[in-house]
Every structure is written in structure tokens, then in C-alpha cells.
Amino acid sequence: xxxxxxxxxxxxxxxxxxxxxxxxxxxxxxxxxxxxxxxxxxxxxxxxxxxxxxxxxxxxxxxxxxxxxxxxxxxxxxxxxxxxxxxxxxxxxxxxxxxxxxxxxxxxxxxxxxxxxxxxxxxxxxxxxxxxxxxxxxxxxxxxxxxxxxxxxxxxxxxxxxxxxxxxxxxxxxxxxxxxxxxxxxxxxxxxxxxxxxxxxxxxxxxxxxxxxxxxxxxxxxxxxxxxxxxxxxxxxxxxxxxxxxxxxxxxxxxxxxxxxxxxxxxxxxx
Amino acid sequence: xxxxxxxxxxxxxxxxxxxxxxxxxxxxxxxxxxxxxxxxxxxxxxxxxxxxxxxxxxxxxxxxxxxxxxxxxxxxxxxxxxxxxxxxxxxxxxxxxxxxxxxxxxxxxxxxxxxxxxxxxxxxxxxxxxxxxxxxxxxxxxxxxxxxxxxxxxxxxxxxxxxxxxxxxxxxxxxxxxxxxxxxxxxxxxxxxxxxxxxxxxxxxxxxxxxxxxxxxxxxxxxxxxxxxxxxxxxxxxxxxxxxxxxxxxxxxxxxxxxxxxxxxxxxxxxxxxxxxxxxxxxxxxxxxxxxxxxxxxxxxxxxxxxxxxxxxxxxxxxxxxxxxxxxxxxxxxxx
Amino acid sequence: xxxxxxxxxxxxxxxxxxxxxxxxxxxxxxxxxxxxxxxxxxxxxxxxxxxxxxxxxxxxxxxxxxxxxxxxxxxxxxxxxxxxxxxxxxxxxxxxxxxxxxxxxxxxxxxxxxxxxxxxxxxxxxxxxxxxxxxxxxxxxxxxxxxxxxxxxxxxxxxxxxxxxxxxxxxxxxxxxxxxxxxxxxxxxxxxxxxxxxxxxxxxxxxxxxxxxxxxxxxxxxxxxxxxxxxxxxxxxxxxxxxxxxxxxxxxxxxxxxxxxxxxxxxxxxxxxxxxxxxxxxxxxxxxxxxxxxxxxxxxxxxx
Numbered sequence: 088x089x090x091x092x093x094x095x096x097x098x099x100x101x102x103x104x105x106x107x108x109x110x111x112x113x114x115x116x117x118x119x120x121x122x123x124x125x126x127x128x129x130x131x132x133x134x135x136x137x138x139x140x141x142x143x144x145x146x147x148x149x150x151x152x153x154x155x156x157x158x159x160x161x162x163x164x165x166x167x168x169x170x171x172x173x174x175x176x177x178x179x180x181x182x183x184x185x186x187x188x189x190x191x192x193x194x195x196x197x198x199x200x201x202x203x204x205x206x207x208x209x210x211x212x213x214x215x216x217x218x219x220x221x222x223x224x225x226x227x228x229x230x231x232x233x234x235x236x237x238x239x240x241x242x243x244x245x246x247x248x249x250x251x252x253x254x255x256x257x258x259x260x261x262x263x264x265x266x267x268x269x270x271x272x273x274x275x276x277x278x279x280x281x282x283x284x285x286x287x288x289x290x291x292x293x294x295x296x297x298x299x300x301x302x303x304x305x306x307x308x309x310x311x312x313x314x315x316x317x318x319x320x321x322x323x324x325x326x327x328x329x330x331x332x333x334x335x336x337x338x339x340x341x342x343x344x345x346x347x348x349x350x351x352x353x354x355x356x357x358x
Numbered sequence: 359x360x361x362x363x364x365x366x367x368x369x370x371x372x373x374x375x376x377x378x379x380x381x382x383x384x385x386x387x388x389x390x391x392x393x394x395x396x397x398x399x400x401x402x403x404x405x406x407x408x409x410x411x412x413x414x415x416x417x418x419x420x421x422x423x424x425x426x427x428x429x430x431x432x433x434x435x436x437x438x439x440x441x442x443x444x445x446x447x448x449x450x451x452x453x454x455x456x457x458x459x460x461x462x463x464x465x466x467x468x469x470x471x472x473x474x475x476x477x478x479x480x481x482x483x484x485x486x487x488x489x490x491x492x493x494x495x496x497x498x499x500x501x502x503x504x505x506x507x508x509x510x511x512x513x514x515x516x517x518x519x520x521x522x523x524x525x526x527x528x529x530x531x532x533x534x535x536x537x538x539x540x541x542x543x544x545x546x547x548x549x550x551x552x553x554x555x556x557x558x559x560x561x562x563x564x565x566x567x568x569x570x571x572x573x574x575x576x577x578x579x580x581x582x583x584x585x586x587x588x589x590x591x592x593x594x595x596x597x598x599x600x601x602x603x604x605x606x607x608x609x610x611x612x613x614x615x616x617x618x619x620x621x622x623x624x625x626x627x628x629x630x631x632x633x634x635x636x637x638x639x640x641x642x643x644x645x646x647x648x649x650x651x652x653x654x655x656x657x658x659x660x661x662x663x664x665x666x667x668x669x670x671x672x673x674x675x676x677x678x679x680x681x682x683x684x685x686x687x688x689x690x691x692x693x694x
Numbered sequence: 695x696x697x698x699x700x701x702x703x704x705x706x707x708x709x710x711x712x713x714x715x716x717x718x719x720x721x722x723x724x725x726x727x728x729x730x731x732x733x734x735x736x737x738x739x740x741x742x743x744x745x746x747x748x749x750x751x752x753x754x755x756x757x758x759x760x761x762x763x764x765x766x767x768x769x770x771x772x773x774x775x776x777x778x779x780x781x782x783x784x785x786x787x788x789x790x791x792x793x794x795x796x797x798x799x800x801x802x803x804x805x806x807x808x809x810x811x812x813x814x815x816x817x818x819x820x821x822x823x824x825x826x827x828x829x830x831x832x833x834x835x836x837x838x839x840x841x842x843x844x845x846x847x848x849x850x851x852x853x854x855x856x857x858x859x860x861x862x863x864x865x866x867x868x869x870x871x872x873x874x875x876x877x878x879x880x881x882x883x884x885x886x887x888x889x890x891x892x893x894x895x896x897x898x899x900x901x902x903x904x905x906x907x908x909x910x911x912x913x914x915x916x917x918x919x920x921x922x923x924x925x926x927x928x929x930x931x932x933x934x935x936x937x938x939x940x941x942x943x944x945x946x947x948x949x950x951x952x953x954x955x956x957x958x959x960x961x962x963x964x965x966x967x968x969x970x971x972x973x974x975x976x977x978x979x980x981x982x983x984x985x986x987x988x989x990x991x992x993x994x995x996x997x998x
Contacts, residue, residue, distance in 0.1 A: 092805070099800055103814045106797070109829040109872060110817060112840055116832060127843035171728065174721040184718035194725070197733045199983045203933045203954045204976035207743060207961050207969045208736030231728035252410050253443035257504070258431040258460030261717055267456070271447040290822030292936040293954070297961060308824040308936075315831055315940045322832050322839070329821075329828035336820045347819070351877060352884040 110333075116326035117141065124322050140323035141331065144314060148328055149302055153310035156222075157289060157332075160306060163226040164288040169281055172235030173273075177265050179236070180243035181251065194233045202228075206297060213298055224298040225306070229288065235280045238353055242276035243269055275349070282343045283350030289336060307332045360421035360434070360511035360544055361386045362407055367416035369402050376402040378568040380416070389538050389545040391555040394565035395591070400548045403565070404514050407546060408437050420512060431460070435512040436505035440520055442497045444489040444504075450476070451485040454503045461508065475507040478537075495526045506541065515547045519554060531557050552592045556580065564588045582683075586690040589618045589683060595646055598624065598656045602687065607631050608677060610684065615693060618683035621646065621659040626667060630676030631656070635667045649673060737976070743969035755966065766970040774948060775956040776974075778863065782952055783931035785867035786874070790927050791920065793871065794878025799908070801879065802886045812883070819876035823936030826873035831856075831941060834865055856942050859949040866937050866950050873937075874930060878923050885919030886912065925986040929979050 112131070116124055117140050119133050145151050178184070179191055209228055218224040246269055254264045270277070295306045314328040340347060362384040369377040377399040384390045392400040405411040406418055409430035418426050425433050436457070444453050454475055458468045476482050479499040489497055498518060505513060518534075519527045535558050538545050549555060555562045556576045564571040564579065564587075572584035583589035589597045597618045602610055605617040607630050626647070633651035645666055647658040656675060660666050667673050684694040745762055749755040766772055801812045821829070833841050834855040842852040855865040889912050897907045935954040938944055944951035944959075953975055960968035 095800075095803060095805060099803075099805075099808075099811045102797060102800060103811050106872075106875060107814050107817060109826070109833055110821070113829045113832055125838050125843070127840055127847060130840070171724040175725040178718045178721035182714050182718045182721065184715040187718075190722065194729070197729050199980050200733050200737055200976060201929065201933055201979045203935065203957065204972045204979065205733065205736035205740055206957070207965050207972050208739035209732055210961055211739070211743075211965065212731070212736065228728070228732035231725035233725075233729075236725065247441065247443070249439045249441045249443035250445065252405075252408070252430075253437070253439060253445075254456075255410065255430040256408060256435070256437050257457035259456075260429075260431075261714075263460060268445055268447075271445075274447075286819070290824075292823050292939075293958065296939070297958065308822055311824040311828055312940060315828055320838070322835060325828040326832045329825045329832070333821055333825040336822070340817075340820045344813070344816075348816075348880055348884065351819070351880050 113326040113329045116322050117330045119323070121321060121323050140327035144324050144327035144331060147324065148310045148314045150307060150310050150328065150331055152302055153305055153307040154331070156304055157306040157308070157335075160222060160225045160295075161285060161288040163222070164229045165281060165284045167226065167230035168232050168235050168284045168288075169277065171231040172239050172280065173265075173270060173277065175231070175236040176239035176243055177261070177269060179240045180246075181264070181269070182261065194236055197233045203293065206294065209294075210297055218298070220299050220301045220304050222304060225291075225295055225304065228294070232284070235284065238276050238280050238350070239273055241353075242273035246272050275346075276353075278343070279346045279349035279353065282339060282346040285339060286336060286347065361388075361419075362390075362512055362544060362546060363419040364403065364406075365417045365419065367403075367406065367413045367418060369399075369406060369411060370414045375568050377406070377413075380568075380570055382563055382570060382573065384544060384546055386544055387542055389535070389547065389558060389560045391559035391562045392546065392548045392565060393550070393552060393555040393559075393562050393591070394571075395550055397567075398565045399568040400550075400565050401516055404437075404516055404546060404548045407433075407512070408435060408514055409433050433512075434510050435514055436508065436510040437514040437516065438498075438501045438505050438518045440517040442489075442501040442518075442521075444497055444500055446489050449486050449488055450481060450492070450500050450503075453489070453500055454481075454485075454507050457504060457508050463508075471507050475503040478506065478540075479503045494522055495530070498522060498530065502537070506537070509541075510543070512544045512546065513541075515545065517549055518547075519549070520551070527554075534558060552594065556592070564591060566591075582692070583618070584692050586616065586618070586685045589685070593620060595621050595657045595659070597621075597683070599685075600651070600654045600656065604652050604654055605631065605682070607674075608682060609679065610682060614687050615684045616687050616690075618685060619656075619677045619681060621657040623677045623681035624656065624658040624675050625677065626658060626660070626673050627676055628674055630674040632672065632674050635669055635671045635673055638666060638668060647673075649675065651675070740969045740972050740976075743966050744973050746966045748964050748966040758966075762966065763970050763973070766967050767974060771948075772956070772971055775951050775953055775971075778949065778951055779932060779934075779953045782863060782867060782870075782934065782950075783928055785864065786870050786931050787924065787927045789867070790871045790874050790878055791924055793875060794882050794923060795920070797875070797879045798882035798886055801883060815879045816876045816883075818873055819880065821873055821876075823873065824940060826869055827937050827940035830865070830869040830872070857946055859947050862942050862946060862950045866934075866941055869937050869941065870931075870934060874927060878927065881923050881926075882916070882919055885916045888919075889915045921986060921989055925982050928982050932975060932978050932982075 115131060115133050118136050118138070119130060120135065120137050120139065123130050123133075123135075175194065179187065213219060213224045216223070218227070250268055250272075251264060254268050259267060290308060291306070292308050295309050296312070299305045299309065311325070311328045311332055314325045364380045364382040367377060367380045368375065380399075380403060392403060394400045402411060406413050407420070409425065409428060413426055417424050420433055420435065445456065448456065451472060454472045455468055458471060463471065472485075473482070476485055479502055481496070481499055481503055484492065484496060489500065492500065498521070501518065519530055522530060531554060547554075547558065559576050561574060562576050562579050563573045566587050572579055572588045579588060580592055583592065583597070586599055590599060597620050599616050599618045602612040602615045602617055605611070605619075608617070610617055631651050633649035633656060635647055636650050637648040639646040639648070640662065642662060644662050645660045647660055647667060649656045649658060658675060683692065685691060686693050744766070745757060745759055747755045747758045747762065797815045801808060801815050818826070833839050836842060836852060836854045836857065841855075845852055853861060855861045893911050893915070894907055897911050902910065933954055934952050935958060938950050938952050938955045939958075942950040944955050953971065957968045957971050957975065960971075
């Protein structure tokens, strides 16, 4: 191997180690007994394995219940966003109606309103509905997204006009075309959006923290907060908590990396 | 079984007139070809029959019914698209079946109809493939099968052969004629290819710039083109058209006409229009001699073998009087 | 699009075509309701709330008028928080962009096994704010965190990362840059991949070395992507909350009290102040987005 190639690998490896270090450290601390944590650098190369930190994290952080909550909330948000986005995207791509441009601009305008800027009034609304500490509070505000609408609309616009015409002659109205042709053909975009939506929904922090206070509805991300503050002298607990809460997304990335990349980059391609 | 009629149909897209005052009656069981260059309005006319576009003015009838404003699916017709418009995510079977499902045909009957249609077009072994696994010709057959499966009264075809290679196209032309005879329904077929028009049509409607130029059986349109446009659009190589004075040696020296002569009717001899040979093209089965007379190009069709002039020769071109087409010099309309 | 038919007498008209707009209403309604209720209404409501003085129990209180914006926005605590946020953006955005670009260029090489490196470089997208914060909490723990254990081994004094005014914001910034790195890497990598090879090859034939090719071909073509990443990272910086809540609670001495954390603390007991501040946040994000749209419209560097 040429020295240049060796140099390139050395640089790549160095960067990879630095980038991966926080994840690696969390994993090795999470699977070793507390006593080992103070044994640097030995802790980086685990000799014995224990699941104790995970058990403790699940128990003291009540992560089991929180994981279920996160799962339920994420499922509803993702399902809801996919459905509302497909419907709206279809209207923008295939249905003739007056003021289409205006309505579309209004949809896109929602992208410019950061959720953080509306928490005060949204908190008030949720309170008014009596939804504090409920799944509704965690799900309802996120049941629609202009990003998904935009992404899926782009895919719909790529469906050839001939297919729309053919399906009209084959006897299908809008619903038949939507179900039988448009959605199946837009599957890559819908998949990319689904993965992206899952990532955002699962990782939410500020809103769930604001509107939930009880174990029955708090999500796993909020559960981590109690682990963070619990005990400064015990690193196993936060490390194990981070691993537990991160695992679903890790698997998501493992299996759907391609879709996620598509979802993340589609905003960059065209504004 | 149905006739199709355009009654003074005009279609505008904003300021652009796509079809202007089209009045055309297609008989039941006819194979009518709408022929013209791209942008002449022929596809728009077809799409208006299908209900994919609505006329701005005038009426369209299918059989007894006036259909403008009627949904495409209620018009009892099927269409084959230039792109074939196969659903890429559906198998051949599902593609052919698709129009039956929307019409709630019972499953058993559906299977039977799909098998019949596939059998007629030689697709029986390909039913489980996806369109992307098929050749161009096979895709085209699937599009046809999807059209015939529900036995519509009218078939519309929009340049269905233009994506096929030359051999495939020739073979498919004959099959379409046969299919037309077997089904006994009305075909309206759009093409820019005059060979398709000549070989398949029972009647040809030649269009240009949104208006109908001539309607007639193919031979009649070829033998007596109604104007200069039709004369030059049909026939390959196209008809030679020169101003009257240039053709004076042939006995028609009038200023107010242009004279058309088909390349196969020009003879190289000792009398007639004097010209210089510029290029000789050999096509294998015949030769085209490109001449220039008084700044005008004239093409002569010659046999592949035997004597022929070469580049730079001075020649004389003549034609029999009955082979001269006379058109009005200003309007382009046929005068004799 | 129905066309009126003057159907005379015996004409049979079947299956008249319907207008399409009612369908559009049905399709758009679910999204429109959500946007109306949770985006547009709260935006207007927030602006309105900013003009009231909350009563001590968190109620709407008494109308003060637009002047309250002036009071809130010139208050010491808000200005301090805005200053911290700007400092935080200055710490995170250029660093994040630079590191992301560096990793993307490294990961763009044609080498055996490069896929593994690329996966590692994008791995931080899998972490949420909370997960990333806990990981950094583990690393930066004052006594038994691995960084301080390492420093001690090297004979250095341990650093109290999260509880020292000078270090706390930097530590939060580090965690943030790291957490965003996966996203930045993925986006810039995609941008690099869309630079046509022919352009680089033709520059090579023209005698341009690697550095010139990068500066004069790759970088200009990459500029829309970099702008996009820049805007997203900036918006992220202004929206940062979780890291502060988990790592420092805004302390020490308010040194990490970012805008959203400031708003959050006041949401339930002083909504009007929180609302006025949230409007500023909205204004900043809007400005950044508009800059992006404006520049993207002019298609940074290549005008098609």
C-alpha cells in the first residue's frame, strides 16, 4: 500500500474513532459493573459483561412504561402524518381547485413557524381541551406536516400524465387512482418520509416535557431526564438509559439507512 | 359498436387554438386514421373523444349520445397510449385486469376475459411479469390487451407504434388490421407516419395546424391530394412542387398555379424541364436522383439497376399530363 | 371541469362530470385543521399574548399593548439570553459546517471499506437530543467522566465542564455539534455526490490539481447544499433546548440560558413574557428561512 493510502486510512480511522467515541463509551459503560467505570482506560475494553445497569435504568427510570408510551405516540404521529400528507399531496398534485397556489403557499409557510415559537399558545390550547397528561396532547399537534406533503407531492408530480389518463379510461376516479396507482408509485418517497417522521417523533423532547407530568404518558426521552439528574456518581444509569432510548433509532438506521438519507437530503435538493 | 362524430369542435388552450372547427364523422366499424405532423391537433382531437379534454365549442357524439361533459369511464371506449401507460408496479395480469376491476366484473369472469385477451395477443406465458421485464413489442401488446379486454365500442390509439423498431412496427401494422377486422369495432388511430395511415386506414383524415385538410380513403388522398400540404405530407419521398413557370416545358406555364409531380412520375429523358443532377441516393431497391432546376429541387425515383445519371449531369425531366397536380398558387388548394 | 351542455330534448347524457373542488376540500381538511389549530392560531395567539400582562396565576391578565414587547425585549434577562444564543450559534454553526464538510470530503474518497466509515460518520443522526446529552454527560462528568479520568492520567487538572461559566456553553456546544454531525455529513455527502464527474475530469485535463479542483469546481457547485446546511444548523441553534435542560439547566449563572430555555421556563407561569420572546424567536427563524429561499432562488453560483 502506498504511504498516501495509509495516510488516508489513518485520517479516516482517527475521525471515525472521535465521532464514534461518545456512543462507544456509553455502550461500554452500560454493560459493565459500576466499579469498572473508574478504571480508565481499562473500561474501554470490557472484560466482564453485566446487564445490571439496564435493569436498574428500566426500574429507576421507569423506562419500560416510557418505551411503550413512546411507541404508541410515535406510531400515531407517523401514521397520521403519512395519511394526512398523502391526502394533501394528492390534492396539490392531481386535483383542480381554485386558489391552489395560495393554499400551497400557506402549507409551506407552516415550515417557517418553529414549534418552539408556538409552545406558549399551544400549551394554553391543550390545557383548555383538558389534554395535559394525555396521548392526545402528544399526538394531535403533529398529525400534519408540510414537509411530508411537499415530499410526496413531488413524487406524485413524477407520475406520468398518461397513467392518470389511462386509469380514468380504465374506469377509476380520483380515489381509485390514488390507491391503485399514485400511492404505489410514490412508495420510495413515502418510505423516506415515514422513516424521517419516525426519527423526529421518537426523538421529541421539548413538547412532551411541557405537556406531560405523569408516568402514564411521559415518553422515553423525558424518562432520560430523571436518569440524568439522579446520581452524579453513577454513570452506568445514564449510559444504559441512552442506549435503551437510542436502540430503536439505531435499528431504524440499520435497516432503512437509504430511506433516511433520502428523507434528510430531499430538503437540500430544492427549496 | 358505435360511430364517432365531431360537430364543429374547437379546442383552445388559452390563446392557442389546438383544434379549429373540426367537423368529422367516423362511421361504425371504421378504421379512421388522424394523420398530421406533431402539433397539428390530432392528439387533442383524440383526447376529446376520450373525454380527457373537453371541447371549447361544438359537440362530440359517440353513437347516439352526446358525450361532452361525460366522464371518460362512461364513454365505452378504450385507449392505447404512445407510452403504453402500463402501471409499472402491476403485473401483466393485473394491468389487463385493471379496467375490469373498476367495473366490478366477477372474479371468475374476469379471469376468463384476461385469459382471452392475453391469448389473442400471445401474452399467455407472460401474465406474471412486470412491464419492465418485457420488450417494447410485448409492452405494446399488453396495452392492446388492456384495451380489448372489456370490448369497448370504440378504440382510440395515440401513436401506438412509434416506440417500436422498424421491423416490429411493420409486423404490428398487419396485426392491428387483423385485430380491427376480428373485433369489428370502430378504431380511431392517431399517427404522424403516413405509411401507417396508408396501410391500415379505411379512411384518412389529414390535419394541419388544427384544421382538417382532407378526408378520404388512402389511395384517393394519395392520388388526388386536396392541397399542397396534403400533397407534400403523404408520399415518400414527398411530391415535388414547383411554381408554374418552372413547369412550363410540361405544358403548364401559368403564373397562378404551383405544379406537383410525384417522384415516381418524373422521367429522365431528352425533353422537358432542364435540370442538373446534384446527388444520387441509392436505397437498395431504388434510387433517388436529386436534381435542381431554376433553383428548385426535384426528386426523381429511378429503378435500382440500369442506366442512371451521375452527379453534375445535365438532364431533362418530363411527366405525363395526367400525373400533374395543379394547386392554386396563393391558397394552395387543388385546381386540377 | 364540467362544460355546460345545452342538451336538447332527446339527448341522453350519462355520468355527468363533477366539480373537483369539494374533493380538494376533503383531502386538505385534515392537514388544514391541524395547521389551523396548532400553527396559525397559536402564532396569532402568541403575538396577542405578548401584549398582555400575565396575572400571578398564569392567566391572561390585563392588556398592556405592543409596548410590552419593548419592555420584554429590552429586559436584562432577555437580552442576556439572546446574547448567549448568538454566542452559541457562533460556536456551533461554523464548527458544525466545517467538520461536516471535512468528514464528507474524507468519506467521498474511493477506498475499500469506505462504506463503514460513512456509516460511522452518519451514526449520530441515530441519537436524539436526550440520548446525545446523556452520552456527553457520561463523558464530561467532573470526577468519573472518561475525559477527566484521561486528563488526570495525563497529569492535568480535571475540568469542571458543565458547572464552570467559561466551560458550560462550550460543552453544550460540543454536544450539539456532535449530535448534528451525522445530519451535516449526510447532507453534504449527498451534495458532493451530485457534483458531476465530467466537470472534475475536465478540470483535471485542464491541469487543475486536487486543491484547485476542490476550490474552483466542487465548492461552488456545493454552495446551495452548504447554504441549506448552514440555515438548518442556524435554525437548530436558535431552537436548542434539550441539551441545556439536561446538561446545565441554563446555569451556571445563566451562562447557558438559551432563548427557548428562557421561554420554556416562563411558559406556564408567565405566558405573556414567554409569548413576546417566542415571537422574536419566530422572527429570527423566519428571517433565516427567507434568506435561504431568496438565495436559493438565485441558485447560488450556477444559474439554471
